[in-house]
Amino acid sequence: xxxxxxxxxxxxxxxxxxxxxxxxxxxxxxxxxxxxxxxxxxxxxxxxxxxxxxxxxxxxxxxxxxxxxxxxxxxxxxxxxxxxxxxxxxxxxxxxxxxxxxxxxxxxxxxxxxxxxxxxxxxxxxxxxxxxxxxxxxxxxxxxxxxxxxxxxxxxxxxxxxxxxxxxxxxxxxxxxxxxxxxxxxxxxxxxxxxxxxxxxxxxxxxxxxxxxxxxxxxxxxxxxxxxxxxxxxxxxxxxxxxxxxxxxxxxxxxxxxxxxxxxxxxxxxx
Numbered sequence: 398x399x400x401x402x403x404x405x406x407x408x409x410x411x412x413x414x415x416x417x418x419x420x421x422x423x424x425x426x427x428x429x430x431x432x433x434x435x436x437x438x439x440x441x442x443x444x445x446x447x448x449x450x451x452x453x454x455x456x457x458x459x460x461x462x463x464x465x466x467x468x469x470x471x472x473x474x475x476x477x478x479x480x481x482x483x484x485x486x487x488x489x490x491x492x493x494x495x496x497x498x499x500x501x502x503x504x505x506x507x508x509x510x511x512x513x514x515x516x517x518x519x520x521x522x523x524x525x526x527x528x529x530x531x532x533x534x535x536x537x538x539x540x541x542x543x544x545x546x547x548x549x550x551x552x553x554x555x556x557x558x559x560x561x562x563x564x565x566x567x568x569x570x571x572x573x574x575x576x577x578x579x580x581x582x583x584x585x586x587x588x589x590x591x592x593x594x595x596x597x598x599x600x601x602x603x604x605x606x607x608x609x610x611x612x613x614x615x616x617x618x619x620x621x622x623x624x625x626x627x628x629x630x631x632x633x634x635x636x637x638x639x640x641x642x643x644x645x646x647x648x649x650x651x652x653x654x655x656x657x658x659x660x661x662x663x664x665x666x667x668x
Contacts, residue, residue, distance in 0.1 A: 438486035438626075441601045442473040443588060445608040446495035447581065450526075452609070452632040456654055462525035469493065470533045475650040476605045476630065489601045491536045494588050496581040498523050499543040505572040506550045514577075539591065541583035549578045585612045592616040596623035603627075605648075609634045617643045 449469055453460065457468060470491065477486040498520035502513045514520055530536050552560075556574040559565040595601050596619060603626040606613055617627050621643075629636070629644045632651055641647070 436602070438603050439489050439601045440477060440486045440603040440605060441489045441492065441591075441595055442476055442605045443492045443591070443607065444469060444473065444494065445584075445588075445606075445610075446493050446526075447584075448608050448610070449632070452634060456632065456651060462522050463529050466526055466529035466533065469530070470536065472607065472630075472651055473605075476628070476648070478650075486603065488535055489595075491533075492539055492588075492591055493530055493536060494539050494541070494584045495523075495527065496541040496543050496584060497527070499545055499548055499579050501543075501545045501548045501577075501579075503548070506575050507570065508572045510572070539584075539587045541581045541587060543579050543581055547578075547580065547582075550575045551578045552576075588613065589616040592620050596620045596625050599623075601625065605630060607632065609636060611637065611640060614640070614643045621645065 446469075449472075450465065453465060453468060460468065473491045474488070477484055477488055479485045498517075499514050502511075502515075504511055527538060527540075530538050552570075553574055553576050556565065556570070560567065592604060592613075593616065595604065602624070604620055605628045606617070607630045609631045613629075620627050626645050627643075628646045628648055629640070630649050631647070633649050633653055636647075
């Protein structure tokens with residue numbers, strides 16, 4: 398590579414060994430023009446952990462916390478590859494959105510048995526899941542919360558339906574007919590703020606969101622207005638038809654389920 402004769406100028410790209418991204422060799426000004434115009438795809442992958450774990454149970458069955466965390470990590474990295482498995486994008490970061498288990502103590506609604514959610518197997522599983530994620534490369538765990546003041550017992554939907562249809566009687570209800578309403582707070586807000594920050598600072602040019610609800614729509618609109626390629630991965634779950642107008646592509650990279658899970662459709666994946 399010969400230096401330019403102009404004082405203070407940078408050397409020009411004239412090395413015949415410069416390679417085009419797919420491996421074809423070019424030389425001289427053609428290589429320089431190519432490198433100037435090729436913009437690398439820098440991807441941020443954002444994962445709704447609550448959605449991921451729900452779909453993972455249907456797609457992969459029961460897993461340990463480490464297995465679930467590693468599957469999430471692999472799923473995110475697979476979005477950097479094309480349909481033939483070739484790496485075509487650079488990873489900016491994997492953002493995982495979740496909340497720690499609720500630190501709630503109380504009693505069952507009818508039997509008045511003491512409950513401590515912190516000591517439950519579900520809470521311990523979730524804690525270990527979070528710890529494994531924290532140790533994985535390029536993973537940023539973004540935590541909301543489950544306010545204990547808003548934890549409430551609710552009748553299960555199928556039980557309420559049976560009561561209204563006259564198939565069940567109120568006096569026959571047991572503790573098993575109720576569920577705790579544990580709603581995460583602050584998760585959607587953090588996701589939206591991160592998308593806005595990435596878009597305005599132009600830190601990435603592609604965002605992959607692994608989720609299935611419509612809460613992301615305002616943030617997706619903002620990202621697309623800023624020129625971000627916005628991809629949705631619903632992990633083969635059916636999404637509402639009107640969501641298609643708010644994304645740039647639909648792509649699922651995990652294996653398609655052999656048997657269609659009950660209550661869920663198979664979304665078409667775009668390679």
